[in-house]
Amino acid sequence: MAGTRSTGVKRKSRNHVQQDDSSSPTTAARDGQTALALRIAKHLAPPPPCATSDRSAAAGDGGGNVAFSPVSVHAALALAAAGARGATLAQLLNFLGAPSAEGLADFCRRVADLVLADRSGSGAGGPRVLFGGGIWVDASRGGLTDTFRDVAAESYKADARTVSFTKEPEEAVKMINEWVKKATDSLIDSVISVDDVDAATDLVLANAVYFKGEWMDPFQPTSTSTGTFNLLSGQQAEGKFMSKFEMLKVACMDRFKVLELPYKSFRSYSDTAKGEVNASVWPDASEVTQYSMFLFLPDARDGIATMVDMITASPAFMYSILAEMKEYVDLKLPKFKITFNWATLKDTLCQMGLTLPFSPEAANLQGLCQGDEGDGVPLQPLFLTKVAHMAVVNVHEKGTEAAAVTFLPLRWWLSRTCCGVYRRPSIQFLHHGEAVRGDCVCRARSRSNKVINI
Template sequence: MAAATTAAADAAQDGQTPSLSASPSTSRPRLPPPPPPPTTTTTTSRSRRCPCTRAQLLAFLGAPSAEGLADFGRRVADRVLADRSDAGGPRVLFGGGVWVDAACGGLTDAFRDVAAEAYKSEARTVSFTDEWVKKATDNLIDSMISTDDINAATDLVLANAIYFKGDWMEPFQLQFTSPGTFHRLDGGHVELDFMEKYRRMDVACMDGFKVLKLPYKLGATPPAHGQLKRRRGQVDTKSKDMPSTEVNESTRYSMFVFLPDTRDGMATMVDVVTAAAAFMYSISAEMKLRDVDLKLPKFKITFNWGNLKETLCQLGLTLPFSPEAADLRGMCNGDEGDGKSRRTTFLSKVAHMAVVNVNEKGTEAGAVAFHVHGGSGPPPDLVEFTADHPFTFFIMEERSGVIVFVGHILDPTK
């Protein structure tokens, strides 16, 4: 297992962001300070609740409207996150769920329909008990959230899980995998296997770090609801009929590995990468095909974050979590107006799980020429790309510009 942390800034920076999305993420503007909560908190009357929850959510996600966001989510689910393994492409599995306690009045029919149709997610009204956690969600939530985190006081839980495993377009050869040393940020080191290959690859040598692109094997794409287009570093969410030239195009996943020149250079590199929202798109223009001697550690990431509430609040998303200020009337049935007394609803938990597996596996290569240099040393144009210290990776679907995963590799053995 590899120690991986989602870079909150870069998960929000353009894709997709991981993280592991992950769910896919898009660039979003810096948020204004959230409105202050109501001064009186002795009542949960809807008239005292802040009407800005919807606006804050849309601003946080960089979306012009809820309808536009749903349309974008629909097209990402259909085009980017659809499993292409049967067609030879990466295996991509994702699932999500929204569960609200019955005491809050339940989910609206409109929200339930959008969750299922646009986001391929389950939306249910339940009674939160330990037994429900284990059975009603087929153990998905049980594996992501401790049963201690869900009790009778829990109102609303969101959960998302995504799995990615792709075959390299040009696989590593097992016979070239050899043991090596990975140097951690704390000065320690670990021994593990490094994959190695020498060939011409897309690489960019920037000030203080290098970026390498490793394409995954292509998979066929079925017709979709709309087209995803990149424009000036943004993902265009405007729906339009899919042109016939686009229907048969395959998804094009690639891993971009960002390697600082120095062992302790990750923080500076991340600052540079996250400073501009369009950096991930502009880096492609800097890449050139060059001879590269690549050494990359094998790693598998299982990232499980049982509650993202604190992180999301730090990023400016506060209102949905506030018992006094949250206004989720478009999502949950109202808690007043029908003569019934109901608990007002606020978001209790947000959980995310991501799994990424990186190894030599790929389709059997044909006649592949490996060149070993000796005697006078490497040629002057050779790029040495030895990932033996902490680095960052992005997995992007290049045709849409959606970043599916973002991760830091701090210790590939954990």
């Protein structure tokens, strides 16, 4: 999916997400988000050649096409953490790499306000970005706690709505899917069905993110042609390849290369001063946001597993390998659209160590809803029954359009001139200096690109 990279005058900004103090809660939460993205990517990556591994089995289709947005997954779990208590909160914070619930909420608020704020209609130019959350609580539950409602709205841009999963499940599901369609600009029209809710469903949490950006220098459709893609199995498949020759930022690492493809960015403060845009749009040049896609290409045809191991070694290593040197590049990039419905994300999270929120006996999510129905009878404790995720990524000559939704139903318990030809498994990241997302294009046993959004 997408992340961004800040450009402009290199000076301190009071609104900048990344803090100078590496020990600050915000920086720790940022590194935790990146680490989670890399852990999920490694969990889904194909195993090394001739190795036995169940890493890619978590994708649920035995090595088929995969797309995910860790920003959405992270935000949805962070929203749940805002209502967690005790050992459940501690496990969620540890899993998300955040020092505290307050630090996590502050980081997510900064990302939502600065990195994922949509300015496409402000006259400043740049991609269209949508980010937000949704909360649907059953009328019988007694409502959300004031604390959770406030944090959800301020830090996670999540609006709460009252529904009846018991009496009107079809209407509740329709309301949720209408929200999804609007939040993703119709790229995703539904993520939940009546089968996902029942009489015991009390709450549904969701996050959605949408990105649509045009390349700084678009590919020419006349240069797109059919080419051969090398599969991990050793076989080959035909696909459409976009082509261009231009100067781009490149980094040549041991066993792989990194290339940056920038999107059209928001106009800089110097432009606003010339009267092209209202000068109040950008009061500080260091706040100008640049979105880019980073392409990671292993040198060896079967080198994707080794490359994933290297780039997932640590968040710091991820930051250090981003392309900086400019070279002329003869680029051939697959044109693709991937849709992936990850219904078994809960199983993957459990395998990665997140278990307490899903336990009917041990989950402590008492901070979500009010504790009484009004007659003094305590409500049954809530636990997460599922974490599901849907993502769509469309890369073409003009740019990229992508969206992702993560939803969590809860219920109560009844008891140099460089040639970059992407004809083999590769990784694509779209990056911001503070929040990393991206795409990993891997061809496995299917005939279409395997994309992992990071």
